Amino acid sequence: MKQARILIIDDEKLLRWSLQQNLEKEGCSVITAEKGIEGLxxxxxxxxDITLLDIHLPDISGMTVLERIKEIDRxxxxVMIVPYGDIQTAVKSVRMGAYDFVEKPFNMDKLNILIKKAFETVVLRKEVSRLRGKLSLQNGFEGFDCIVGRSGSGELEINIPVGGVDIEKIEKKLLKRVLEMTGGDxxxxxxxxNITGDKLxxxxxxGGLFDGGES
Known part of the structure; x- marks a missing residue:
């Protein structure tokens, strides 16, 4: 997890210290906040790159912080920190856009695995962004998002017709490369x-990608 930048928002001083020590030992750069507004x-x-966010904070709720963070960057x-057994809250947070959740008390080994997977997602998203830019340049566009935009629900959709360009082929190429990057996951x-599993x-x-179709 070299170079992963992590923000911890939790009002328990000992917990913040423990998490910071553990994550810095794993090579992460860590900053902490005691309250929600401070964390925002x-x-x-x-x-x-990753935010560890407690559901219960002294000033505003963790859910509110999550909502505002997602408004800043969708x-x-x-990763939400929830009390042990509070699955209902955990599921609600994921539906609101949280990447995942961890329960108190922590199993540090499991937390490290989760953080590692989350950071891999950060790296892969940067690569996807790079691929979008590369594909757009190859096809004479300033930005790939002008070809493949996003609907109100956040799903990818073709929203601008461009004469003489096989947009579906470009989209298929991006999908194929992303699947290769994730090992078919x-x-x-x-x-x-940022699309649903059904849409994928x-x-x-x-695009014939179930059969290994080529672009």
Whole structure:
């Protein structure tokens, strides 16, 4: 996890210290905040790769912080910290856009694995962004998002017709490369592209990618 930048927002001083020591030992750069507003300000200033966010904070709720972070950056990776057994809250947070959740008390080994996977997602998303830019340049566009935009629900969709360009072929090429990057993991591929699993399967089937179709 070299170079991963992590923000911890939790009001328990000992817990913040313990998490910071553990993550720095793993090679991460860590900043901490005791309260929600403080954490939001740090997020805006530092734009960490991953945020560990407690559900219960002394000033505003962790859910509110999560919501505001996602307003700042829809792709933000936030891992919620929830009390042991509070699955209902954990599931709600994931539906609101959290990457995943961990329960108190922590199993540090499991947490390290989760953080590692989350950071791999950060790296892969940067690669997806690079691929979008490369594909757009190859086809004479300033930005790939002008070809493959996003609907109100956040799903990829073709929204600007461009004469003389096979847009479906470009989209298929991006999907194929993302699947290669994730080793065929459809869940991770859908997360990277910010589309639902069903939409990913539809586009894979449409492009013949279930059969290893070439672009």
């Amino acid at each position: 300000n740090l997020y805006k200033e530092e734009r960490p 792709d933000a990776i936030v 459809e869940v991770r591929a859908a997360r990277l592209l 399967k539809y586009r894979m089937q449409e």
